[in-house]
Amino acid sequence: KQEVTQIPAALSVPEGENLVLNCSFTDSAIYNLQWFRQDPGKGLTSLLLIQSSQREQTSGRLNASLDKSSGRSTLYIAASQPGDSATYLCAGEETSGSRLTFGEGTQLTVNP
Amino acid sequence: EPEVTQTPSHQVTQMGQEVILRCVPISNHLYFYWYRQILGQKVEFLVSFYNNEISEKSEIFDDQFSVERPDGSNFTLKIRSTKLEDSAMYFCASGVYMRQPQHFGDGTRLSIL
Numbered sequence: 088k089q090e091v092t093q094i095p096a097a098l099s100v101p102e103g104e105n106l107v108l109n110c111s112f113t114d115s116a117i118y119n120l121q122w123f124r125q126d127p128g129k130g131l132t133s134l135l136l137i138q139s140s141q142r143e144q145t146s147g148r149l150n151a152s153l154d155k156s157s158g159r160s161t162l163y164i165a166a167s168q169p170g171d172s173a174t175y176l177c178a179g180e181e182t183s184g185s186r187l188t189f190g191e192g193t194q195l196t197v198n199p
Numbered sequence: 200e201p202e203v204t205q206t207p208s209h210q211v212t213q214m215g216q217e218v219i220l221r222c223v224p225i226s227n228h229l230y231f232y233w234y235r236q237i238l239g240q241k242v243e244f245l246v247s248f249y250n251n252e253i254s255e256k257s258e259i260f261d262d263q264f265s266v267e268r269p270d271g272s273n274f275t276l277k278i279r280s281t282k283l284e285d286s287a288m289y290f291c292a293s294g295v296y297m298r299q300p301q302h303f304g305d306g307t308r309l310s311i312l
Contacts, residue, residue: 118298130203130290131242131303138298176242184255185230185297186244 089114091179093190101198104167108193110160110177120153120160121187123176131176135162139182167197201225203304205291211310212281220276220307222291231274232292232301233266235259242290248274249297278309286311 090113100106110120119138123131135144135151137160143152150163160177174194178187204223212218224231233245246256248266265277274293278285288308292301 121300123303130205130305131292133300133302136300178242180298185232185247185294186255186257187232187234187242187301188244189242191241 089117089179089181089188091177091188091190093175093177093193095193096191097194097196099196099198100167102167102169104197105163105165106167106195108162108164108175108177108195110162110190112158112160112179112188114181115155115158116182117155117179118182119180120151121178121180122149122151122160122162123178125174125176125192134175164195167195169197169199171195171197203291203293203302205289205304205307207307208305209308209310211312214283214311215280218278218281218309220278220289220291220309222274222276222304223272224274224291224293225302226272228293228295228302230254230294230297230299230301231266231268232294233276234290234292234303235287236290236306237284237287245276247297254297281309281311283311285309 121136122134137144137153148165153160174192176192178189231248236242247254288306290306292303294301
């Protein structure tokens with residue numbers, strides 16, 4: 088059974104700092120890895136999807152990487168802004184189906 | 200930008216009552232999903248739906264749950280006899296196809312009294 092873990096659970100940084108969020112998964116039979124943002128009381132906003140054949144994906148100030156052999160993905164946020172404050176979730180989609188298995192999330196606070 | 204819409208945003212129901220949660224997926228999407236998030240816990244997969252049938256379901260999705268696509272736009276989750284432990288945020292998601300990004304609605308907060 089796939090288990091997804093995110094470290095740290097919470098992170099507080101000053102505005103302008105570059106930061107890395109970590110996601111690890113136990114089963115390498117993962118087809119793709121999706122990163123989401125969740126604002127309080129809101130749904131999940133898809134940020135990036137990395138397929139197993141890819142090593143990384145970039146969107147604006149966000150860069151996500153995937154290393155299946157080590158069971159890890161990272162989300163790099165450059166030049167953080169207060170508007171980046173949210174909970175960031177990673178989720179893996181397995182090769183055997185289309186369900187997403189989620190991590191617990193990292194709650195990010197960017198202080199002005 | 201197209202989005203997944205869910206109604207109602209908050210549903211309060213007495214234990215034992217039936218509840219129907221509604222979703223309108225993005226119009227050209229073919230795969231539909233329900234997930235739930237109990238307060239303070241991870242988002243959990245319930246069921247996926249494709250071509251008018253369930254393609255995958257989790258152990259949570261027992262006989263009390265059912266899904267339906269009654270027309271070309273709506274996708275519903277029915278809980279027949281609600282229990283206290285069904286209290287959670289329920290998210291609907293859709294994707295163009297499997298292996299493509301899943302797009303989520305804002306959720307329905309279900310409170311069972």
